[in-house]
Amino acid sequence: xxxxxxxxxxxxxxxxxxxxxxxxxxxxxxxxxxxxxxxxxxxxxxxxxxxxxxxxxxxxxxxxxxxxxxxxxxxxxxxxxxxxxxxxxxxxxxxxxxxxxxxxxxxxxxxxxxxxxxxxxxxxxxxxxxxxxxxxxxxxxxxxxxxxxxxxxxxxxxxxxxxxxxxxxxxxxxxxxxxxxxxxxxxxxxxxxxxxxxxxxxxxxxxxxxxxxxxxxxxxxxxxxxxxxxxxxxxxxxxxxxxxxxxxxxxxxxxxxxxxxxxxxxxxxxxxxxxxxxxxxxxxxxxxxxxxxxxxxxxxxxxxxxxxxxxxxxxxxxxxxxxxxxxxxxxxxxxxxxxxxxxxxxxxxxxxxxxxxxxxxxxxxxxxxxxxxxxxxxxxxxxxxxxxxxxxxxxxxxxxxxxxxxxxxxxxxx
Amino acid sequence: xxxxxxxxxxxxxxxxxxxxxxxxxxxxxxxxxxxxxxxxxxxxxxxxxxxxxxxxxxxxxxxxxxxxxxxxxxxxxxxxxxxxxxxxxxxxxxxxxxxxxxxxxxxxxxxxxxxxxxxxxxxxxxxxxxxxxxxxxxxxxxxxxxxxxxxxxxxxxxxxxxxxxxxxxxxxxxxxxxxxxxxxxxxxxxxxxxxxxxxxxxxxxxxxxxxxxxxxxxxxxxxxxxxxxxxxxxxxxxxxxxxxxxxxxxxxxxxxxxxxxxxxxxxxxxxxxxxxxxxxxxxxxxxxxxxxxxxxxxxxxxxxxxxxxxxxxxxxxxxxxxxxxxxxxxxxxxxxxxxxxxxxxxxxxxxxxxxxxxxxxxxxxxxxxxxxxxxxxxxxxxxxxxxxxxxxxxxxxxxxxxxxxxxxxxxxxxxxxxxxxxxxxxxxxxxxxxxxxxxxxxxxxxxxxxxxxxxxxxxxxxxxxxxxxxxxxxxxxxxxxxxxxxxxxxxxxxxxxxxxxxxxxxxxxxxxxxxx
Numbered sequence: 001x002x003x004x005x006x007x008x009x010x011x012x013x014x015x016x017x018x019x020x021x022x023x024x025x026x027x028x029x030x031x032x033x034x035x036x037x038x039x040x041x042x043x044x045x046x047x048x049x050x051x052x053x054x055x056x057x058x059x060x061x062x063x064x065x066x067x068x069x070x071x072x073x074x075x076x077x078x079x080x081x082x083x084x085x086x087x088x089x090x091x092x093x094x095x096x097x098x099x100x101x102x103x104x105x106x107x108x109x110x111x112x113x114x115x116x117x118x119x120x121x122x123x124x125x126x127x128x129x130x131x132x133x134x135x136x137x138x139x140x141x142x143x144x145x146x147x148x149x150x151x152x153x154x155x156x157x158x159x160x161x162x163x164x165x166x167x168x169x170x171x172x173x174x175x176x177x178x179x180x181x182x183x184x185x186x187x188x189x190x191x192x193x194x195x196x197x198x199x200x201x202x203x204x205x206x207x208x209x210x211x212x213x214x215x216x217x218x219x220x221x222x223x224x225x226x227x228x229x230x231x232x233x234x235x236x237x238x239x240x241x242x243x244x245x246x247x248x249x250x251x252x253x254x255x256x257x258x259x260x261x262x263x264x265x266x267x268x269x270x271x272x273x274x275x276x277x278x279x280x281x282x283x284x285x286x287x288x289x290x291x292x293x294x295x296x297x298x299x300x301x302x303x304x305x306x307x308x309x310x311x312x313x314x315x316x317x318x319x320x321x322x323x324x325x326x327x328x329x330x331x332x333x334x335x336x337x338x339x340x341x342x343x344x345x346x347x348x349x350x351x352x353x354x355x356x357x358x359x360x361x362x363x364x365x366x367x368x369x370x371x372x373x374x375x376x377x378x379x380x381x382x383x384x385x386x387x388x389x390x391x392x393x394x395x396x397x398x399x400x401x402x403x404x405x406x407x408x409x410x411x412x413x414x
Numbered sequence: 415x416x417x418x419x420x421x422x423x424x425x426x427x428x429x430x431x432x433x434x435x436x437x438x439x440x441x442x443x444x445x446x447x448x449x450x451x452x453x454x455x456x457x458x459x460x461x462x463x464x465x466x467x468x469x470x471x472x473x474x475x476x477x478x479x480x481x482x483x484x485x486x487x488x489x490x491x492x493x494x495x496x497x498x499x500x501x502x503x504x505x506x507x508x509x510x511x512x513x514x515x516x517x518x519x520x521x522x523x524x525x526x527x528x529x530x531x532x533x534x535x536x537x538x539x540x541x542x543x544x545x546x547x548x549x550x551x552x553x554x555x556x557x558x559x560x561x562x563x564x565x566x567x568x569x570x571x572x573x574x575x576x577x578x579x580x581x582x583x584x585x586x587x588x589x590x591x592x593x594x595x596x597x598x599x600x601x602x603x604x605x606x607x608x609x610x611x612x613x614x615x616x617x618x619x620x621x622x623x624x625x626x627x628x629x630x631x632x633x634x635x636x637x638x639x640x641x642x643x644x645x646x647x648x649x650x651x652x653x654x655x656x657x658x659x660x661x662x663x664x665x666x667x668x669x670x671x672x673x674x675x676x677x678x679x680x681x682x683x684x685x686x687x688x689x690x691x692x693x694x695x696x697x698x699x700x701x702x703x704x705x706x707x708x709x710x711x712x713x714x715x716x717x718x719x720x721x722x723x724x725x726x727x728x729x730x731x732x733x734x735x736x737x738x739x740x741x742x743x744x745x746x747x748x749x750x751x752x753x754x755x756x757x758x759x760x761x762x763x764x765x766x767x768x769x770x771x772x773x774x775x776x777x778x779x780x781x782x783x784x785x786x787x788x789x790x791x792x793x794x795x796x797x798x799x800x801x802x803x804x805x806x807x808x809x810x811x812x813x814x815x816x817x818x819x820x821x822x823x824x825x826x827x828x829x830x831x832x833x834x835x836x837x838x839x840x841x842x843x844x845x846x847x848x849x850x851x852x853x854x855x856x857x858x859x860x861x862x863x864x865x866x867x868x869x870x871x872x873x874x875x876x877x878x879x880x881x882x883x884x885x886x887x888x889x890x891x892x893x894x895x896x897x898x899x900x901x902x903x904x905x906x907x908x909x910x911x912x913x914x915x916x917x918x919x920x921x922x923x924x925x926x927x928x929x930x
């Protein structure tokens with residue numbers, strides 16, 4: 001039991017889950033990266049920034065980001081409990097308050113597979129892994145408080161699991177100047193199209209549960225439907241615009257996930273898991289009505305849609321420092337998008353050109369905690385090596401952080 | 415820039431300086447709510463169709479049954495008084511001889527009978543040597559083979575007894591009473607006819623046992639075997655101290671194999687051994703008349719069914735533990751018949767009697783106590799659970815009582831089997847709950863312990879100290895019920911609507927540790 005609890009805590013703290021996907025460098029700015037991207041990365045952030053004068057190469061696995069977080073547990077709480085060796089009612093209340101309905105675990109990982117950008121045209125490939133899970137606070141209440149309440153309900157909103165992995169092969173064209181009158185600033189246009197190769201998807205599409213324990217007996221009803229697909233293909237497109245307002249200030253706009261979906265064609269299966277126990281009493285367990293049923297169904301081909309997402313970004317690039325701000329607004333919920341807007345800010349300090357220092361901040365949203373990013377790079381043209389990390393829900397990665405992310409970037413052609 | 419690098423170093427310092435406590439299994443408290451049971455106890459489940467039955471209007475009835483019978487070898491003794499002396503034996507003559515055959519006790523008027531035992535004695539004396547033959551022919555007595563019973567002189571001049579066992583006596587056609595014994599005496603000798611060749615003495619004056627009798631019997635009774643059909647009543651858990659039963663009736667079903675009408679005489683005796691109380695009730699009908707039963711006939715045994723209520727209720731009020739028939743016998747009544755009757759030695763009078771006691775009672779201000787305590791063995795794991803993890807518990811019952819009975823229940827836990835519920839030093843823990851009757855619930859619908867469905871919420875809380883009692887490996891649970899007394903008699907019925915439904919649940923505060 002002790003070992004189990006320890007593993008559970010490790011799992012809660014370290015389970016790699018979190019929402020939006022980006023490779024190493026974007027993570028170092030907490031996602032405020034639209035106007036900073038260039039080369040192969042620009043196809044994922046704003047293809048208008050593909051530059052006809054640049055040549056760069058994305059090397060396999062050398063641009064990787066991974067973020068893990070949860071919304072409840074931090075090291076401070078862990079230490080507090082371990083030090084005392086007991087969980088007080090105050091601890092329980094605090095924990096439930098932190099959960100705000102559910103324990104949410106998130107993980108994102110993206111890594112470059114290969115990319116090259118030449119003359120405003122880019123071709124790249126990357127791997128994406130995205131996992132999300134949520135467990136109702138009622139489970140923790142049952143564990144910590146017992147079943148003192150009359151009824152516990154479990155809804156899909158607070159109990160779900162989603163896992164998605166895919167690879168993309170993306171081609172993009174950018175640095176196309178829009179034919180605007182001269183009195184207007186120059187605005188460039190770009191597009192990218194990604195052929196998506198779905199590797200796996202697993203998702204709870206239904207989760208209803210009720211647990212009741214009173215004089216009428218113990219009642220449990222749990223109805224879960226899991227859908228999974230292994231092997232699929234799809235597409236998503238992005239269009240982007242970028243403009244230069246003055247020598248230092250650039251702004252941009254993208255519309256991502258155009259026609260975004262993955263059609264799953266292999267290994268399509270739905271699992272229905274149902275438990276019903278009604279009027280169960282300790283005295284008549286042998287006669288109790290308890291039904292456990294698990295059924296697997298082959299299902300027709302289905303698609304995972306990615307709702308479109310609008311991104312706005314701005315970059316103020318001065319000699320010694322660059323400042324950026326991004327806002328993302330999805331038009332639907334999915335493994336990759338959220339309807340809750342997300343603001344992020346980034347800064348790069350360039351006093352030492354060979355040693356850029358970066359910080360970032362993201363406000364988070366209802367499903368993702370706020371976070372702060374820190375990074376340092378080592379630049380010796382034409383290459384740059386960067387390392388970064390994020391602190392989730394805490395200014396510094398320390399006792400209060402609810403997750404960490406790490407990024408690694410190696411680029412050429414800068 | 416130096417400040418920026420320093421800033422980054424500070425950040426890294428934060429990361430590497432974090433101390434992570436060694437993982438331990440934390441302890442915490444949870445409140446568990448576990449439904450234990452939901453069960454309905456129907457009064458009708460008590461019905462076993464033997465000792466507890468459903469009576470009229472579904473009233474629960476305690477039934478005791480007995481079987482009383484007469485002895486199988488009924489002895490009818492007929493004692494004639496034939497004593498004929500000095501009858502001359504005249505050669506060559508056939509002399510008729512007759513004597514009155516009346517029963518010496520005037521109890522038997524014999525028309526026909528089969529003799530199981532008995533003798534006739536004859537003595538030939540002063541016999542002349544020339545006597546060749548002397549023979550007595552009993553015209554009314556026949557041997558088992560149908561031949562006429564005869565006695566012949568065999569040379570003996572002393573009294574000779576001749577067995578009559580198996581012989582019939584009287585008129586087989588039952589045409590008339592056998593009032594006198596008729597004997598023909600035949601004598602032959604070598605002497606001239608008319609010569610006195612001897613003397614005859616004849617006696618038929620000893621008891622003759624009749625295996626079968628046709629005729630009339632006077633002052634004849636057939637006793638019931640002693641101790642036949644005694645009912646032993648074992649009341650559950652000292653119930654006799656807590657209730658008074660108000661009604662009872664006796665049903666007598668009698669099968670008369672005897673060919674005579676009979677009158678029942680006797681009493682029913684009820685005893686309560688712990689108090690010494692005894693009640694005796696005569697077996698008479700509700701008008702005080704003796705009970706009679708018709709004789710058997712060609713259609714079979716005579717039958718009589720009698721319901722006796724007078725005095726039976728009073729008899730059962732002492733809550734007897736032994737009910738028996740006392741001095742019961744059947745007296746033959748010729749006046750209740752047309753003509754004669756009959757009696758064989760195998761004839762019996764069989765009586766099934768049934769005491770029905772409806773559960774209509776008054777509850778006394780007393781208590782019931784389990785005769786034997788319930789032994790509770792608590793294994794090591796559970797003892798550990800009670801000792802280390804259960805901080806307190808609340809055992810809750812939601813009871814729907816549809817019966818007119820209520821009670822206070824005392825639960826006494828002790829490490830010794832015998833406890834005195836009035837002496838706290840004899841037990842470790844005493845818990846008490848109250849269950850009210852449905853009348854009480856109807857009269858107190860707004861009582862805090864009664865919900866809108868008429869269910870009573872009964873709570874039994876155990877503190878941590880009280881929990882320690884259950885760390886003993888063996889406990890004895892003694893239950894003491896104090897019935898809710900009633901002003902009016904109550905009746906327990908066994909219809910589907912008469913039940914007690916108990917739902918129970920335990921709510922316990924548990925301390926969770928690594929070893930739970």
